[in-house]
Amino acid sequence: MQPKSNIVHLPVYQPGKPVEDVKRELGLTEIIKLASNENPFGCSEHAKAAIMEELVNLNIYPDGASIELTAALAAKLGVETNQLIFGTGSSEIILMVARAFLVPGDETIMADETFPQYKHNAEIENARVIEVPLKDGKHDLPAMLAKVNNRTKIIWICNPNNPTGTIVSIPELTEFLKQVPSHVLVVLDEAYGEYIEDPDYPDGVQLLREFRNLIVLRTFSKIYGLASLRIGYGIGHADVIRFTNQVREPFNTTRAAQAAAKAAIADHAFITYCREQNKQGIAYLSGQFDRLGLTYFPAYGNFMMFDAKRPSPEVFDALLRRGIISRSRWTYYPNHIRITVGTQQQNEQFIAALEQVLQEETVQG
Ligand SMILES: Cc1ncc(COP(=O)(O)O)c(C=O)c1O
Structure with a gap:
């Protein structure tokens, strides 16, 4: 057997440990998972009802289109x-x-610390990945532009960037798009876009009118709280969408996911509630990080990245022993931890655990 040589070195995705396993191993009764930027408030009740209605159709293929x-x-x-x-x-x-x-x-350009699936999929296609360092946790658009040549096919912009949480602004992105040659596709990943009300935050859909070489990505996994159903979407010029559709599996999204997504977009009250709670969560966590003397990147999505000032795997383990699952081990941010903004109670429990961890280490140190 001979697999493609370019996939041999790729890691198999390691999902986080199931919460039940962590509980058993550490003898804890409660675990708070703040590791995957899921919605701590669940999903719309209308989405749940729509799924129930689909139960009678489990034997029928979904509508592929x-x-x-x-x-x-x-x-x-x-x-x-x-x-x-x-x-x-x-x-x-x-x-x-x-x-x-x-x-x-082909060459494809992305930030050096960003959502890993861009690099993973580019490597599967045997493209040459050009990684451009973030500047203060933010995409360095001029530096990315400087890497464009006639072999460049795709530039990936994660806005807000996962894991740092920073955004590029309307003028920064517009200026960048004006200069990207038309043979290059720009992928603008707005997985957390619905959380953001900042007037500086660009709405990718508005930019599509001016730029044909752009595809905007969004998802039902974050503010809509439907991560388990696996449904997201791309918005782009009809040609970009047609080419992408040509490689799509015929029945990729399920009936339940389509029905839930349709119900979810109509439930404005749920989205407004989650956005408001998230805003309050960011304000609370920012205040607590300030009190603890920890710096953090400005947060726009439903997660925050802070500098724990000590190796992040140690902080991760110490938080885990206290029942908090966070995210660590960033290549370019060895002391940073990313946490999802939880419910107020979860945020308070996280801060209490973090404070203990920091004090414990101070005493030991
Ligand atoms: C920036 C970004 N893009 C895309 C995704 C993928 O989300 P999904 O496949 O659940 O839509 C995530 C998930 O964490 C993300 O953070």
Whole structure:
């Protein structure tokens, strides 16, 4: 057997330990998972009801073209139906874009610390990955632009960036897009976009009118709270969407996911509630980090990245022993921890645990 040589070195994705395993191993009764930027407030009750209605159709294949959901979302976003594509999470859109656009030897540009699936999928296609250092945790758009040449096929911009949480602003992104040659596709990942009300934050859909070489990615996994259903989407020029659709599996998204997503976009009250709670959570956590003398990147999504001032795997383990699952081991931020903004109670428990960890180490040190 001979697999593609370029995949041999790729790591198999290691999911976090199941909460039940962590409880048993550490003898804890309660675990708070703040590791995957899920929605701590669940999902819309309307989405749950829509799934229940689908139970009678479990034996029927889904609508491969997601016609009803496409129509509802196109109306909400003010785009044409041929400008939308759905995937099993926006992760699958990333996979499909890489599959549709990259051939071996192509170059693709991304930040050095960003959502890992861009690099992973580019490597599967045997493209050459050009990583550009973040500047103060932010995409360095001029430096990324300077890497463009005639082999460049895709530039990936994660806005807000996972894991740092920073954003690029409307003027920064617009200036950048104006200078990107038309043969280069820009992927703008807005997985956390619905959380943001800052007037400086660009709405990728508005930019599509001016820039045809752009695809915007969004997901139902974050503010909509439907991560387990695996559904996300891409919005782009009809040509970009058509090429991406050509590599899509016929029945990729499920009936339950399509129905829940359609119900979820109509439940404005749930989204407003989650956005407000998240804003309060960021304010609370920022205040607590300030009190503890810890610096952090400005947060826009439903997660925050702070400098623990000691090796992050140690802090991760110490938090885990206190029942908090966080995220550590960043290549370029060895002392930083990323945590999801939880409910107020979860945030308070996290801060109490963090304070103990920091004090314990001070005493020992
Ligand atoms: C920036 C970013 N993009 C995309 C995704 C993928 O989400 P999903 O595949 O659940 O839509 C995530 C998930 O954490 C993310 O953080």
